[in-house]
Amino acid sequence: MNRRDFLKATSLAAMAPSFGLSAQTLSTSTQFRLEAAVIEQALTPYPEYKASSLWTYNGGLPGPELRVKQGELMQAELVNRLPEPTTIHWHGIRLSNGMDGVSMLTQPPVEPGARFQYVFAPPDAGTYWYHSHAKTWQQMARGLYGPLIVEGPDEPVVDHDLVCMIDDWRLNAEGQLDEASFGRLHDWAHGGRLGNWLTVNGESNPQRPVKPGSRVRLRLINAANARIFRLQLAAPALQYALDGYRTPLTSIQDIELAPAQRVDLIIDLTAEPFPLTEVSTGEPYPAFSLVPDAALGTATAAKVTLTDPTPESLPNLDTAKRLPLHMQGGAMGNLTEASLDGVMRPIRELAREYQKVWAFNGVVGNMKSRLADLRLGDTAIVEIWNDTRWPHAMHLHGFHFWVRDPETGTVSASRRDTHLMHAGERAELIFVADNPGLWLLHCHMLEHHAAGMGTVIQVS
């Protein structure tokens, strides 16, 4: 996309009314500054391993925990001290399109040395996060992410409200971030860039001290490029929210968390340590532990019985726009050819010459792709068929969708912004297009997106 195309594409978004920024919500404002820069930091605790060059916000891994009140205006200035352009996407936040942070779709990339001011008022309480959305497959794998917590008026009373950003890193034989394998076609055509080293909040198996017998809210965020984490809890906990949204309270001990997904848990601890173990490789890998420590004092949060949220009903689907999305490609797939920039090319040529291996409806996706042009207020049903041999974590920007199983008609108990689709699965993502702009729909296995698994829904 050249600059002229870009300006044409964004003029629509620029004219759109600022979503969520009504007069009532502008009363308070929180100002953050996020400086993206290179730091030298070791990813392992072993002295024989050298430090890696990581890209982080404000010198920390993860970036600073941003906490704001629901509906309160927040401003975040991105200062780019990286050697290449970047942007920030506010994952799961319903905001005006020009603030969505998608490089070359909703804004030009922020050049090295330049700044960009993001301004929005998060309309929904919950666990969200922010990350780079320029060359994301590489910038996020280098560490450009952090949590964004939006607090509502009636949060449960807990002793500790903890955020855990889980990531897997690919380290080389020297224990450093493996930069040589960035962009490897094998990863892009298979399961994405999977790591061999697990961190939680940038540390290996951290032991988090907590008050004995405390009630803990644990907000887990999958910040990995491609790995679906499978976490086993020491004892059952209550699932409180998914992707920020309240869910009916469910007892849960095994958690499947796809890239970009979040789960909030309520854990009532005893005096015993509470470890979480990651088992996606088949081998148990200690992820982190909550460790009761009497030195922190006495737990005070009452273990009151929490109540389920009021169920939301699906919008009326009588006039809903149906948007079929046939996913193909990848290793062992059935894609023989696909259209790239309007030209049909065989899959071998796409892979070898363009590093493209996935397609939606026969089209290798880029920022110019359009799945649909919806009118403001339309209800849409994206009918996805994962006709590949791989799982995909489908993320829609700007909206929260219900997930309906087309075979059984079962609808998800809560809305989400990222849905994991296993190989062969079909799902319907249902949402109301109440926010104008150009909204990305893509796989959050970041190598898959870079290799063609993305499209854009236009709302005007």
Ligand SMILES: [Cu+2]
């Ligand atoms: Cu994918």
